[in-house]
Amino acid sequence: MGAFLCRIYHISNPPKLEPTNHTERKLKALRFGCLGAAKITPAVLVRPAHTHSEVVLYAVATRDAKRAEAYAKEHGFQKSYGGETGYQDLIDDPDVDVVYNPLPNGLHFEWTMKALKGGKHVLLEKPATNTAAEAAAIYALAGRKNLVVLEAFHYRFHPAVQRVKAILDSGELGAIKNISVDLTAPEGTAPEGDIRWSYDLGGGSTMDPGCYTVNVLRYLASSNPTAVLTARAIPYSPRPEHAQVDKTFWATLALENDIIGELHSNLSEPKIFGIIPRMPKLQARVQCEKGSVEIFNFLIPHYYHYITVKPKGKGKRRRVEKAYTFKGAAKGEEWWTTYRYQLEAFVDKVQGRTPQTWVEPEDTIANMKWVEAIYAKDGFGSRPASKYVYHEDAE
Numbered sequence: 458m459g460a461f462l463c464r465i466y467h468i469s470n471p472p473k474l475e476p477t478n479h480t481e482r483k484l485k486a487l488r489f490g491c492l493g494a495a496k497i498t499p500a501v502l503v504r505p506a507h508t509h510s511e512v513v514l515y516a517v518a519t520r521d522a523k524r525a526e527a528y529a530k531e532h533g534f535q536k537s538y539g540g541e542t543g544y545q546d547l548i549d550d551p552d553v554d555v556v557y558n559p560l561p562n563g564l565h566f567e568w569t570m571k572a573l574k575g576g577k578h579v580l581l582e583k584p585a586t587n588t589a590a591e592a593a594a595i596y597a598l599a600g601r602k603n604l605v606v607l608e609a610f611h612y613r614f615h616p617a618v619q620r621v622k623a624i625l626d627s628g629e630l631g632a633i634k635n636i637s638v639d640l641t642a643p644e645g646t647a648p649e650g651d652i653r654w655s656y657d658l659g660g661g662s663t664m665d666p667g668c669y670t671v672n673v674l675r676y677l678a679s680s681n682p683t684a685v686l687t688a689r690a691i692p693y694s695p696r697p698e699h700a701q702v703d704k705t706f707w708a709t710l711a712l713e714n715d716i717i718g719e720l721h722s723n724l725s726e727p728k729i730f731g732i733i734p735r736m737p738k739l740q741a742r743v744q745c746e747k748g749s750v751e752i753f754n755f756l757i758p759h760y761y762h763y764i765t766v767k768p769k770g771k772g773k774r775r776r777v778e779k780a781y782t783f784k785g786a787a788k789g790e791e792w793w794t795t796y797r798y799q800l801e802a803f804v805d806k807v808q809g810r811t812p813q814t815w816v817e818p819e820d821t822i823a824n825m826k827w828v829e830a831i832y833a834k835d836g837f838g839s840r841p842a843s844k845y846v847y848h849e850d851a852e
């Protein structure tokens with residue numbers, strides 16, 4: 458219980474670097490510029506930056522200049538840009554090394570392409586884009602310009618989910634037969650007007666929690682789907698503007714090596730009897746020939762998680778594991794969040810070091826491909842492709 462409370466405390470109040478280190482880090486640190494005043498930025502970038510000696514919270518840009526100033530002051534960014542040209546002004550700032558892009562999904566493509574065009578590395582929120590073709594175009598440009606782009610599937614950087622994969626890869630449980638993933642959020646988590654309910658901005662359950670279910674399925678299976686066997690979704694509301702915005706979806710996929718994947722996400726799980734909020738579901742379960750492994754809370758395991766391994770056979774015993782840090786030399790602390798581990802890897806990659814793990818371009822592109830395939834099967838259709846056109850001669 459003490460360890461749990463200590464971890465929770467440090468997640469919200471990470472120990473800040475000493476002032477001497479703060480001064481030193483200006484020498485070789487990466488200056489981050491952040492697009493928009495998104496709710497997720499403090500967790501993904503601001504708090505992790507406080508404990509990373511090579512990260513400077515340099516600038517933030519929002520569509521409103523006053524809000525940009527206030528946000529910069531509140532979160533410790535040195536500079537702010539605002540108004541209609543704010544995002545582009547931030548990209549054009551020669552002192553920005555890295556752009557963090559947590560804009561609505563439908564704007565990821567345009568602003569990532571613009572940031573790359575401006576010569577910046579990009580930490581890009583999930584899902585990378587609205588379509589697989591857009592994700593491919595981003596990585597093609599990044600490759601040509603020798604810049605780093607990472608789709609922020611933060612959970613992949615934490616030791617917990619890597620431990621589950623290591624158990625599967627060890628062969629202890631034999632071949633994988635079935636993987637089922639559930640990711641749900643209680644009603645009210647995404648209120649009316651939230652970007653997640655806008656088709657034009659790339660919203661919907663399959664795009665939001667759903668993109669993680671596709672990702673963890675592919676990650677644990679170490680293979681890609683071959684077909685979407687079934688898919689069903691329910692719209693957010695009966696209003697015409699929500700006809701293609703899924704509140705919840707279920708899908709069954711066939712994967713290479715005879716694996717079946719069962720995915721479900723709900724962005725607005727109704728209250729029990731209309732009054733009692735439901736607990737979020739955050740599980741991935743893997744059935745294998747010789748047993749099973751399940752992780753509770755693969756998404757944000759830094760708060761709390763457990764991995765239950767049930768090997769089949771005489772004398773084999775069920776065991777429960779936890780992994781807040783890596784065994785061996787890899788960096789980390791009990792209280793490091795998924796986002797902190799992710800920032801470590803991202804900075805390592807940009808600085809030319811080998812990150813502990815990475816989400817490769819093909820992985821991101823394949824994830825978008827299968828998100829789109831689910832939308833094709835359930836009839837909701839892919840989110841609209843961006844109207845932004847990148848001109849090669851503009852490089």
Ligand SMILES: NC(=O)C1=CN([C@@H]2O[C@H](COP(=O)(O)OP(=O)(O)OC[C@H]3O[C@@H](n4cnc5c(N)ncnc54)[C@H](OP(=O)(O)O)[C@@H]3O)[C@@H](O)[C@H]2O)C=CC1
Pocket residue numbers: 492493494495496497498501518519520521524559560561562564582583584609611652658665
């Ligand atoms: N990694 C993770 O754990 C999580 C990732 N995410 C991802 O991060 C992204 C942001 O999510 P979230 O923090 O909830 O988003 P918010 O709605 O809080 O922020 C989105 C930002 O986008 C900017 N924006 C620009 N154009 C528009 C527009 N037309 N409509 C609305 N906003 C606009 C706004 O910036 P401005 O201030 O300039 O007005 C706003 O601050 C999404 O891609 C989401 O999938 C979200 C939650 C968790």
Ligand SMILES: O=C1OC[C@@H](O)[C@H](O)[C@H]1O
Pocket residue numbers: 642646665666
């Ligand atoms: O990235 C995310 O993680 C948790 C979800 O509940 C949230 O909607 C999503 O954007």
